[in-house]
Amino acid sequence: VISFENVTKVYPLPAGDVVALAGVDLAIEEGEFVLIMGPSGSGKSTLLNIMGSLDVPTSGEVMIAEKRIGGMDDDDLTLLRRDHIGFVFQQFNLIPLLSVVENVEYPLILKGRQNGTRERAEEVLQAVGIEKTHFTHKPGELSGGQQQRVAIARALVNDPAFLLCDEPTGNLDSKTGTAIMTLLDRMNREEGKTVVMVTHDPRMTEYADRTIRLVDGRVEE
Amino acid sequence: VISFENVTKVYPLPAGDVVALAGVDLAIEEGEFVLIMGPSGSGKSTLLNIMGSLDVPTSGEVMIAEKRIGGMDDDDLTLLRRDHIGFVFQQFNLIPLLSVVENVEYPLILKGRQNGTRERAEEVLQAVGIEKTHFTHKPGELSGGQQQRVAIARALVNDPAFLLCDEPTGNLDSKTGTAIMTLLDRMNREEGKTVVMVTHDPRMTEYADRTIRLVDGRVEE
Ligand SMILES: Nc1ncnc2c1ncn2[C@@H]1O[C@H](COP(=O)(O)OP(=O)(O)OP(=O)(O)O)[C@@H](O)[C@H]1O
Numbered sequence: 001v002i003s004f005e006n007v008t009k010v011y012p013l014p015a016g017d018v019v020a021l022a023g024v025d026l027a028i029e030e031g032e033f034v035l036i037m038g039p040s041g042s043g044k045s046t047l048l049n050i051m052g053s054l055d056v057p058t059s060g061e062v063m064i065a066e067k068r069i070g071g072m073d074d075d076d077l078t079l080l081r082r083d084h085i086g087f088v089f090q091q092f093n094l095i096p097l098l099s100v101v102e103n104v105e106y107p108l109i110l111k112g113r114q115n116g117t118r119e120r121a122e123e124v125l126q127a128v129g130i131e132k133t134h135f136t137h138k139p140g141e142l143s144g145g146q147q148q149r150v151a152i153a154r155a156l157v158n159d160p161a162f163l164l165c166d167e168p169t170g171n172l173d174s175k176t177g178t179a180i181m182t183l184l185d186r187m188n189r190e191e192g193k194t195v196v197m198v199t200h201d202p203r204m205t206e207y208a209d210r211t212i213r214l215v216d217g218r219v220e221e
Numbered sequence: 222v223i224s225f226e227n228v229t230k231v232y233p234l235p236a237g238d239v240v241a242l243a244g245v246d247l248a249i250e251e252g253e254f255v256l257i258m259g260p261s262g263s264g265k266s267t268l269l270n271i272m273g274s275l276d277v278p279t280s281g282e283v284m285i286a287e288k289r290i291g292g293m294d295d296d297d298l299t300l301l302r303r304d305h306i307g308f309v310f311q312q313f314n315l316i317p318l319l320s321v322v323e324n325v326e327y328p329l330i331l332k333g334r335q336n337g338t339r340e341r342a343e344e345v346l347q348a349v350g351i352e353k354t355h356f357t358h359k360p361g362e363l364s365g366g367q368q369q370r371v372a373i374a375r376a377l378v379n380d381p382a383f384l385l386c387d388e389p390t391g392n393l394d395s396k397t398g399t400a401i402m403t404l405l406d407r408m409n410r411e412e413g414k415t416v417v418m419v420t421h422d423p424r425m426t427e428y429a430d431r432t433i434r435l436v437d438g439r440v441e442e
Pocket residue numbers: 134140141142143144145146171172173232234239240241259260261262263264265266267268311
């Protein structure tokens with residue numbers, strides 16, 4: 001349900017082009033839980049961003065749920081993201097001026113939901129272990145791990161078919177990290193969601209069906 | 222050389238005060254390598270920020286290198302930080318408009334150095350494994366792990382007596398993380414620097430002299 005065919009991504013910079021992805025081929029089946037691993041700078045976030053239609057490849061073909069990413073305009077890309085993909089960013093990307101619960105409500109509001117947005121947001125926040133006492137905090141009034149979990153809640157709130165997670169447990173202690181993985185594992189096994197996760201933690205392999213390894217912008221054989 | 226006596230930190234918020242540290246006592250000897258561990262939200266970053274004179278306690282006494290933190294004005298706090306403490310932030314805090322090498326040069330310039338700033342910055346960047354080809358990149362043109370290592374380089378560039386690191390390897394793959402830890406370990410063992418590191422990774426205990434564990438804002442006995 002996700003495929004990359006000979007995908008290359010080049011960042012053009014004055015000092016010289018950076019080839020972040022070099023002819024990547026991959027295929028992910030519906031309902032799979034796949035890890036992406038590799039050294040720092042090997043292209044993992046770049047790959048996930050293209051997969052999540054946040055960026056487009058320089059060349060090559062990307063298909064998400066039967067749709068070619070390269071052939072879509074910005075409005076169509078936005079709808080695909082909004083309706084089908086939950087994304088957990090490496091740097092969280094929470095909105096500083098919104099409270100915790102408003103950050104998580106936001107995707108619901110974007111999708112046009114008019115009722116029960118507050119309740120749904122609170123439900124998902126509790127599922128990721130954020131206490132009610134923190135719901136009115138701004139992101140700057142949270143710990144690193146708390147911010148990370150709010151970002152995860154925001155990715156889950158629209159009940160997306162695809163979950164793309166860029167190092168979702170990097171700032172979490174072991175117990176909290178395990179709680180998050182258990183949640184994602186259940187969503188994969190019981191609800192059939194497709195999960196693609198970038199991680200540096202080899203302990204995560206026990207949750208996944210398989211691991212794709214990137215090195216210097218290429219899938220390692 | 223670092224001591225906390227009955228240190229409390231309260232964040233006053235409209236919804237209710239948050240007690241991030243509750244009567245913390247600790248002492249760190251010169252030349253020690255100490256880990257701070259604990260669950261998400263337990264007060265680790267708060268403790269490290271106070272230790273690094275980036276914040277002051279609500280109550281209690283903090284001494285860094287014979288100086289009371291609570292009794293200092295902002296100018297004195299800034300000088301203590303600038304001259305003695307290297308800090309690696311959990312969220313990196315790189316300056317978006319400066320290039321990699323300018324970010325690392327910046328503490329040297331703040332300290333009044335006039336010659337050799339570029340060379341020193343490049344030396345330290347290479348020590349943390351950032352390649353020359355990335356020196357002109359802006360932080361937004363780097364991977365997460367590359368940003369983290371630039372932040373580490375910036376903390377090291379003034380050759381500080383104290384290194385305070387808030388999860389310095391969270392975004393790094395195992396090999397890169399080990400390279401960073403080897404560097405910090407050498408600075409501790411061979412140059413006598415005092416290192417205090419927050420981490421979630423139990424593998425880090427092999428580098429440290431001891432571990433302080435925080436739970437709900439208190440040092441666990
Ligand atoms: N600026 C702030 N304003 C209000 N509350 C804050 C602020 N910073 C932190 N807190 C709260 O204080 C508590 C301790 O936060 P701290 O960042 O020290 O935790 P931490 O141990 O570093 O957690 P993590 O492992 O998730 O980074 C948390 O409950 C957090 O929500």
